[in-house]
Amino acid sequence: MSTVSLKVEFSGGLELLFNNQRQIKLDLPAQADASEGRPADVRYLIHWLKDNRLKERPELFVENGTVRPGILVLINDTDWELEGEEEYVLENGDDIVFISTLHGG
Amino acid sequence: MPPKLCQLCNETRAVLKRPKTGQHICRECFYYVFETEIHNTIMEAKLFSPGDRVAIGASGGKDSTVLAYVMKVLNERYNYGLDLHLLSIDEGIRGYRDDSLETVKRNQQQYDMPLKILSYEELYGWSMDRIVEQVGRKNNCTFCGVFRRQALDRGAANIGVDHILTGHNADDIAETVLMNIMRGDIARLGRCTLITTQGEDTIKRSKPFKYVYEKEIVMYAYFKKLDYFSTECIYSPDAYRGHARTFLKDLEASRPSAIIDIIHSGEAFEVRQEVKAKAKAQTTCKRCGYMSSNELCKACSLLEGLERGMGGLAVVRGRCRGLESGRR
Ligand SMILES: [Zn+2]
Ligand SMILES: [Zn+2]
Numbered sequence: 258m259s260t261v262s263l264k265v266e267f268s269g270g271l272e273l274l275f276n277n278q279r280q281i282k283l284d285l286p287a288q289a290d291a292s293e294g295r296p297a298d299v300r301y302l303i304h305w306l307k308d309n310r311l312k313e314r315p316e317l318f319v320e321n322g323t324v325r326p327g328i329l330v331l332i333n334d335t336d337w338e339l340e341g342e343e344e345y346v347l348e349n350g351d352d353i354v355f356i357s358t359l360h361g362g
Numbered sequence: 363m364p365p366k367l368c369q370l371c372n373e374t375r376a377v378l379k380r381p382k383t384g385q386h387i388c389r390e391c392f393y394y395v396f397e398t399e400i401h402n403t404i405m406e407a408k409l410f411s412p413g414d415r416v417a418i419g420a421s422g423g424k425d426s427t428v429l430a431y432v433m434k435v436l437n438e439r440y441n442y443g444l445d446l447h448l449l450s451i452d453e454g455i456r457g458y459r460d461d462s463l464e465t466v467k468r469n470q471q472q473y474d475m476p477l478k479i480l481s482y483e484e485l486y487g488w489s490m491d492r493i494v495e496q497v498g499r500k501n502n503c504t505f506c507g508v509f510r511r512q513a514l515d516r517g518a519a520n521i522g523v524d525h526i527l528t529g530h531n532a533d534d535i536a537e538t539v540l541m542n543i544m545r546g547d548i549a550r551l552g553r554c555t556l557i558t559t560q561g562e563d564t565i566k567r568s569k570p571f572k573y574v575y576e577k578e579i580v581m582y583a584y585f586k587k588l589d590y591f592s593t594e595c596i597y598s599p600d601a602y603r604g605h606a607r608t609f610l611k612d613l614e615a616s617r618p619s620a621i622i623d624i625i626h627s628g629e630a631f632e633v634r635q636e637v638k639a640k641a642k643a644q645t646t647c648k649r650c651g652y653m654s655s656n657e658l659c660k661a662c663s664l665l666e667g668l669e670r671g672m673g674g675l676a677v678v679r680g681r682c683r684g685l686e687s688g689r690r
Binding site: 268269270325326327329331334335336338339354356357358359 | 366375376377378379386424533576577579580581584585592607608611612614615
């Protein structure tokens, strides 16, 4: 089965939910659903992270099937709002950054 | 998806959708509009005069770190002629404030600004760690809010500064408007949207980020690789404020202009004179000399409670709590 290699980063306090890891490398299946042939997108990545890497308080990361409002997402250093948000189809070498804005400044 | 071009310069690939306008803009245009809008806010409010000594209330967090950076840039670019200082408060919270103060110390080097750190311990004789030992985790935010506000004023007086800048952004102010409405605190509602407030003492407080969205502050810090510290205070945060924040973020997700709309609503309220008149006349605290509407200022009332071993809870119950200064 083919995979996509990703770099995923957490910051702004979000790393605390992920065992204090600021950066992880992942190989995700290129198909989010093998039978339907749906390609792995950011929505799939969010779910995968929640199920496999999140260590505590999932409600601070995920809400209504996507990231909680107040978490910014960048895809290859571009605001995910310009890249289709959850629908963006992951490609080999993509760098996905999650930043919490909810921590005090 | 083909890359989208910047809607301002039409040359470079867009990297950000502005929450305020929905525009797609490139990195360089983002820096330009972000900095220029803050400059415009400063000019319109006539915040400064050449030669002013100004302190930036620095916590090491994203807002005050970006504020220190941008103030340095603007002061040089537009020749404000300001003498900028960093002013930090050490609440005495091990594992939280000691780490964030390290960030402030790096900022001092990076931005080449003098730094003054004042601790609760030296000002009040109590660190937050010891206060929490005594009062538990329920009302500790009350202590911290009251103490921090006074500590910043005293720190400013100490370094000969009469103007403090804080990193409160548009999201913070909208949140405070909502909380003041929910608590029926009309006097504070009238004040919390002002860009500058001044107490009886001569120290002014201003919010140059009044119209700046949190998203843009975080994106600016990210693109500029600014060094900031982000961890929740280890003592339980103000739960009510947390609900207000979540509600606001949900509103913003469905309509980004909600933030500015709420600030405008707050500004549009006109507080009737008879409501204003209810505010007590100011006098000075008989214990420490700080401005106060009672014999003892709020900090001293809390301290007397602590010293009697009561945690001062009787004093604060049912009163409005330092909402103006928000979480910082
Ligand atoms: Zn541009
Ligand atoms: Zn006092």
